[in-house]
Amino acid sequence: MKFTKMQGIGNDYVYVNCFKETVEDPKTTAIKVSDRHFGIGSDGLILIKPSEVADFQMDMYNADGSRGAMCGNGIRCVAKYVYDYGLTDKTFISVETASGIKYLDLTVENGKVALVKVNMGAPILEAKKIPVVSEKEQVINEPLLVDGKEYRITGVSMGNPHAITYIDDVKGLDIEKIGPKFESHPAFPDRVNTEFVKVLDDHTVEMRVWERGSGETLACGTGACAVAVASILNGYVKEEEVTVKLLGGDLKIYWDREENLVYMTGPAAVVFDGEIAL
Numbered sequence: 001m002k003f004t005k006m007q008g009i010g011n012d013y014v015y016v017n018c019f020k021e022t023v024e025d026p027k028t029t030a031i032k033v034s035d036r037h038f039g040i041g042s043d044g045l046i047l048i049k050p051s052e053v054a055d056f057q058m059d060m061y062n063a064d065g066s067r068g069a070m071c072g073n074g075i076r077c078v079a080k081y082v083y084d085y086g087l088t089d090k091t092f093i094s095v096e097t098a099s100g101i102k103y104l105d106l107t108v109e110n111g112k113v114a115l116v117k118v119n120m121g122a123p124i125l126e127a128k129k130i131p132v133v134s135e136k137e138q139v140i141n142e143p144l145l146v147d148g149k150e151y152r153i154t155g156v157s158m159g160n161p162h163a164i165t166y167i168d169d170v171k172g173l174d175i176e177k178i179g180p181k182f183e184s185h186p187a188f189p190d191r192v193n194t195e196f197v198k199v200l201d202d203h204t205v206e207m208r209v210w211e212r213g214s215g216e217t218l219a220c221g222t223g224a225c226a227v228a229v230a231s232i233l234n235g236y237v238k239e240e241e242v243t244v245k246l247l248g249g250d251l252k253i254y255w256d257r258e259e260n261l262v263y264m265t266g267p268a269a270v271v272f273d274g275e276i277a278l
């Protein structure tokens with residue numbers, strides 16, 4: 001199987017061009033290629049496919065083989081792949097995902113995509129997407145007991161579920177210990193992506209993420225969008241444009257409140273091309 005490993009601020013996936021390749025069993029393939037010792041090493045697998053309703057289709061899998069409905073860093077890399085590898089010459093493209101069609105603006109420098117702005121759609125705040133407290137319509141700053149400690153949770157879905165909690169010490173957090181407790185907490189029957197956030201000023205936050213199905217990653221695009229929305233809803237940031245600082249770099253997130261659309265801008269990069277026997 002020919003592949004390209006790519007990363008969006010350190011959130012790395014193995015990308016397969018399914019205009020040329022067929023992946024019979026994506027779940028098993030995702031587990032195999034993601035292994036950092038016995039495989040290629042990645043946070044998961046992303047298949048770039050033809051679409052009947054958009055320019056391209058993105059089909060993404062976490063490192064444990066589970067399917068993700070949407071991937072913010074991944075979709076920027078899809079945009080770079082299709083342009084840089086000559087599948088399109090358009091600089092405004094649509095990509096079908098399991099959470100709807102997304103629209104992407106490509107910034108090209110010296111013939112290659114350097115930056116991508118993604119219309120991530122509307123944030124979803126309904127509690128049924130992020131259960132936690134089922135009788136409430138929204139989960140904003142709600143208490144949740146995790147591993148014997150009370151956290152305050154804000155739930156935002158960006159097509160995939162995110163539980164956001166604000167803490168004082170993001171850098172010192174033992175995320176390997178607490179991350180899995182959130183992920184498998186009974187409050188989240190479909191499991192959840194968890195963002196641990198510190199507010200730096202009225203337009204900047206820093207976060208670490210424990211991703212459902214992949215563990216700690218250097219960045220999560222949907223997570224950064226969810227955090228920007230949660231930080232505005234909680235009154236922690238005043239601006240509609242928020243800089244989200246992640247372990248792998250920064251993302252600019254803009255929540256257009258009038259249109260209720262979230263825009264994410266960030267880079268995408270190729271690491272290497274390769275071929276692997278499955």
Ligand SMILES: N[C@@H](CCC[C@H](N)C(=O)O)C(=O)O
Pocket residue numbers: 011062067068069070071072073074160161193211212213214217219220221222223
């Ligand atoms: N890294 C991604 C999100 C990937 C999917 C997630 N782990 C899930 O299962 O919902 C991003 O950049 O958004």
